[in-house]
Amino acid sequence: MDLHTTAVHAGDRKKAAAQIPVTTPVYAAASYICESMEQLDRVMGREEAGYSYGRYDNPSNAALEEQVRALENGHGALACASGMAAVQMAISTALADRRKSIVAADALYGATVGLLTKVLEPSGVNVRFADICDLDAVRAAVADARPGCIVMETVSNPLLRVGRIDSIAGIAREAGAALIVDNTFATPLLVRPLELGANFSVHSLTKFLSGHGDVLGGIVVSDQAHYDTLRTLSRIVGPVLGPFECYLAMRGIKTFPLRMERQCANARRVAAWLAAHPGVERVHFTGDPAHPDAAAIGRMFPPNLFGAMVSFELRGVGKPEVFRFMDALKLVVCATSLGDVHTIMLYPAMSSHREISPERRERMGIRDNLVRLSVGIEAPEDIIADLEQALR
Numbered sequence: 001m002d003l004h005t006t007a008v009h010a011g012d013r014k015k016a017a018a019q020i021p022v023t024t025p026v027y028a029a030a031s032y033i034c035e036s037m038e039q040l041d042r043v044m045g046r047e048e049a050g051y052s053y054g055r056y057d058n059p060s061n062a063a064l065e066e067q068v069r070a071l072e073n074g075h076g077a078l079a080c081a082s083g084m085a086a087v088q089m090a091i092s093t094a095l096a097d098r099r100k101s102i103v104a105a106d107a108l109y110g111a112t113v114g115l116l117t118k119v120l121e122p123s124g125v126n127v128r129f130a131d132i133c134d135l136d137a138v139r140a141a142v143a144d145a146r147p148g149c150i151v152m153e154t155v156s157n158p159l160l161r162v163g164r165i166d167s168i169a170g171i172a173r174e175a176g177a178a179l180i181v182d183n184t185f186a187t188p189l190l191v192r193p194l195e196l197g198a199n200f201s202v203h204s205l206t207k208f209l210s211g212h213g214d215v216l217g218g219i220v221v222s223d224q225a226h227y228d229t230l231r232t233l234s235r236i237v238g239p240v241l242g243p244f245e246c247y248l249a250m251r252g253i254k255t256f257p258l259r260m261e262r263q264c265a266n267a268r269r270v271a272a273w274l275a276a277h278p279g280v281e282r283v284h285f286t287g288d289p290a291h292p293d294a295a296a297i298g299r300m301f302p303p304n305l306f307g308a309m310v311s312f313e314l315r316g317v318g319k320p321e322v323f324r325f326m327d328a329l330k331l332v333v334c335a336t337s338l339g340d341v342h343t344i345m346l347y348p349a350m351s352s353h354r355e356i357s358p359e360r361r362e363r364m365g366i367r368d369n370l371v372r373l374s375v376g377i378e379a380p381e382d383i384i385a386d387l388e389q390a391l392r
């Protein structure tokens, strides 16, 4: 065989060895061959399980999808190229055969607000915001908007409000709407929305699940009723996560429960310390017994696990002083993300909620003195010492 031909074909498409690799390799192939054209026909027609084309599915994706599906106790999952792609896919699936109307929590991640108001609304979807922590307000919004779906976060970004997923799932069911829950902040260690009646649980894989700041990804876990539509739409739209990112995410997820337990414990220590500091006006933390949603938290969260996010307001300061405080931090990383092994601080007005108008931010309670801390796995004394020196 000519060297040019050998270079293209040698080494590839060998029958796999009888031994099974202990972890799932990175399957970079964009397409797959079958024993025969008849079998390929059945695989492409989804009459037989298997792989045909990378946009449809891939063994690296399938392994990650099974891992997160099992953690969330769902029927099936779709790994996406980002958390936002996952949110978008869940909404498209929920609305595929329902009224093009959405009731959304008025406290949501900024890009999710942007998806609703700058992408979906202009394309004809009716969007109505409601206080997701007030069940009467949710009922009224649902009666008024007759939504095809309700969109909420288990723990809202950045003020850490918690709505009752089980009750909201009941309201959605009665109205014939689907419930989509962004479970990024809570993670399946704390809450599994599908067990509480939600139809979709969505994650930014970029955050706690992957946990090392080296993967951008998202995932939708759905119930049985929506899974076929989710995959059909994905085959067309192609929002899929690349195989290498799937590998990295799977590797991160293996230690996610250990990391998360440590991060939750660290967050409790840091939140208690901040609450006692004279330079801190207010601490938002789900473990605070005086949290406005303490009843929902007590009902849904396991004992002593409250999440690793702590938002706090600095006393009597504006943006320049907040910038000075953040610039003074030496250990805490000031960056746009959360959920990593290292402690990260973010300024919501400039970052996660930048694209939201100042008036809307004010209505959401996101003031210029608010910072958001994602507590990492470091020794808590070191995190506190860094905050202390920067607050001086």
Ligand SMILES: Cc1ncc(COP(=O)(O)O)c(C=O)c1O
Pocket: 082, 083, 084, 085, 087, 109, 111, 153, 157, 182, 184, 185, 203, 204, 205, 206, 216, 217, 218, 337, 352
């Ligand atoms: C709650 C929440 N959902 C979704 C996203 C979007 O995730 P990604 O950045 O992976 O698209 C984020 C990002 O910060 C988030 O905080």
